[in-house]
Amino acid sequence: MLGPLDSSTDEWYKGSPEEKVKYGMERMKKTAEAAAALDVPVVNGFIGAPNWGAWYIFPAAYEEIYEKGFELFAERWGEILDVFAAHGVKFAHEVHPQEQAYNIETAEQAIKAINGRREFGFNFDPSHLLWQDIDPVIFIKKFGDRIYHAHAKDAELVKENLPVSGRIPTGSWRRPTRGFRFRVVGWGDIEWKRIMTALLEVGYDYVLSYEHEDPVMSREDGCEKCIAYLKPLIIKAPLEKVWW
Numbered sequence: 001m002l003g004p005l006d007s008s009t010d011e012w013y014k015g016s017p018e019e020k021v022k023y024g025m026e027r028m029k030k031t032a033e034a035a036a037a038l039d040v041p042v043v044n045g046f047i048g049a050p051n052w053g054a055w056y057i058f059p060a061a062y063e064e065i066y067e068k069g070f071e072l073f074a075e076r077w078g079e080i081l082d083v084f085a086a087h088g089v090k091f092a093h094e095v096h097p098q099e100q101a102y103n104i105e106t107a108e109q110a111i112k113a114i115n116g117r118r119e120f121g122f123n124f125d126p127s128h129l130l131w132q133d134i135d136p137v138i139f140i141k142k143f144g145d146r147i148y149h150a151h152a153k154d155a156e157l158v159k160e161n162l163p164v165s166g167r168i169p170t171g172s173w174r175r176p177t178r179g180f181r182f183r184v185v186g187w188g189d190i191e192w193k194r195i196m197t198a199l200l201e202v203g204y205d206y207v208l209s210y211e212h213e214d215p216v217m218s219r220e221d222g223c224e225k226c227i228a229y230l231k232p233l234i235i236k237a238p239l240e241k242v243w244w
Helices: 017-037 061-086 104-113 124-132 136-147 192-201 219-233
Strands: 042-045 090-094 121-122 147-152 154-157 179-185 207-209
Touching: 017 042, 017 061, 042 147, 061 090, 061 104, 061 121, 090 147, 104 121, 104 136, 121 136, 124 136, 124 154, 136 147, 136 192, 207 219
Parallel strands: 042 090, 090 121, 121 147, 147 207
Antiparallel strands: 154 179
């Protein structure tokens, strides 16, 4: 709905930018209807960005383009969120580089742009935060009551590759010389005990959805290792808070 509206999205819908916006908005509205019919309380997705590369503000004009993106977000997604609200479904945006809301600051801007509507929240994915040197625990505690879904996905800043490739490399995700890559939970740099504790502290009580993008392991092996790693860390919430 916000973009990109160029040939990079032709795989999903081929048409003019105006046609792509219309198509995307209608699809999201229908998704809310389908979710309600299936008793699915949360829909995950991306809100997009008018300028796909605007999170890196250069040239200087990109800053203005980026800031105006929040106006477009409020306009287009406000209409979509009306449908979500009517069907009792929440939308969870996945904070991610190259999205209008990609870090803690811009996530706050997005909430402000839509006047704090409760239909809008976040799909917590710590891998995208580690990528940017953002502490995932701070994100959890900042947006605890707006975390509507969570991904169990790890990430790694590969020590031997980082000095050459950096943390925003190009090329295939499976390229073994990348400075940054996604990993199976427990095989990356994320501190999962802190994550699980913080989620418990803010009252999160929904799913941890395993997402496999590890270029080293098979899906089956990754799933098994993720379950084995996380299962001992899943604890029951206390019946009441005890303060000393």
